[in-house]
Amino acid sequence: MAQRTGCQDLASTRADKRPTLTDVARMAHCSPITASRAINTPGVVSADLRERVMAAVERLGYLPNLNARALASTRTHVVGVIVPSLAQHIFSDVLRGVYDAVQPTSLRVHLGNTHYDSAEEERLIGEFLRHKPAAMIVSGVDQSPLARSMLADAGCTVVQMMDLTADPIDRVVGFSHVEAGYIMTRHLIDQGYRRIGYLFLVGWMNTRSAGRLQGWKQALEEADLYDPSLLVTRTSEDLDRQLPRERGEVITPLHARAGLRELLTAKPKVDAVFCNNDPLALGVLFEAIAQGLRVPEDLGVAGFNDSDMILGAHPSLTSLRTPRYEIGFRAVEEALAVMQGQANPERVTDLGTKVSFRRSTDRLGQLSADHLSNV
Template structure:
């Protein structure tokens, strides 16, 4: 009906960029008139690969990964690829199971969060026979390609910002049970910056066990982190180190909780206590004073990961397997101890 060969019709449907606009329009018109829908099972048998991209993340409850997935879905939308999504709940055994299951369906590419896969998971991905893109972190030894940023550098950068703003007793806060390699990298950067400045004190490292809605402490890494988790942790930190003058939080919900507790205790922010978060997420918008945070390129990571997978699928040389998208400090009033920013009023609805 389109007056072309079957292979040309296939190219127009599956890789439209390689055919002329006129031919593509003829083929798509024929598709519409015929009501054609591809048989994915037959396609997999014929080509040895489906048009599915397997994407594995550790949580769907955290907005961090929903931002990454927005980038992934936006990048695949104009292509013939489709996303097959898996959630590991931060469980290495579940990650191994999902990788094995996805690979049995012969995906066109795999995108996996983190660079700390188990030996079995790494071996399966190395032998996958398709492009593999690790995301959210960096490593000098990626399985294939990696897109992310250095969490050590990010932690160092934020701590250096706090030092430059005049803070000297800078605490670091994280939750027990959430110390993955990315959080550990931020902690390493914090310690490195303080040691270089001669300010490191291990008593400034504070943890708080996960709290359920009923207030009972429990360990469940799949739960959403809320500001509630940080309030008791700040009280603990102030008891252990009453002269603490800033807190670098492992994520933004913790930073919000520290701000709430600081206000409840009558502490002046940023003069008596500086507060910094991590990820620069939408949830901190509207806080007063406004919260400093470390901006991470979450959406861009998802978008670039698909672009890297597509480049590999098209046979482009892998000249730069490590893609560092970097981070930046979003400087706001909660760390403006030196008064460099304009005075701000509370935001009205």
């Protein structure tokens, strides 16, 4: 059988269908939205990219959808913003950034909450796109194939946020959760902890939480300290059976207290716990004190996000600082830049993270008295 060319392969998957913008983008090694810009507004993309896209157009015989182009020209001033939860403080901080960035513009925000439900995310995306938004801002990079396809063909700027990927739909603003999990675990190792547990109590394993877990494991493996039995994880169904939740998606410190009791029963010599979020870290701290454990000498405790809720904890809680407000603000800035023809050539914006080092992990006594009085 004769060897098929790349062009024939694409066509063979469609039989009698015409080449699409997605086919053009795949051949030009860019996103569909970028390919659309190269065709419709060539002045906002590089000469090299424009040449690649037009070569793909010619090779495939692609004909632009004039109806879609007409619809794009009637875009509204709406920015669709979709987050997975309104019950968690981290997304309140992100939304503050979004609204502050939008405030001086003519744009207005339409907000959707998926409740960590992929079907609901698909429904919201479809509903928002029917209103022809000027841009779409969505949390995470783990959209379902259908959601990703709808966003790729949306005809407007799409910004994913809160995580990173080398292959964004259009643009992404966030930080690496794998790196964040690694940095915090490495901090605990550097403080002299050797049996470091991970507390993950949640009803959904999205790529962000999975990334933190991966970073924890990677750092421990490098130090020859990894023990899978030090991981405590429970589904929402497990949590409801053990300790019914009355606040929907919210995991409370009470769940963390039960989690630490379980961990200490199975591994009484555990000497540190890295928690998937700050409410869990507070619960671990409360339970450690209740059991007469000294923090940080007997047990180090670390959280994630460095939220305002941990201010005032005693001893003060170490947490991984995440740029939540900045992510929301920059996501809008990225969308505005594209709309104004001033797109950043870099499609991936990494805002990074850092450890907010406080008393709960200061096993080596490195923090000064002056520092401790201010945290």
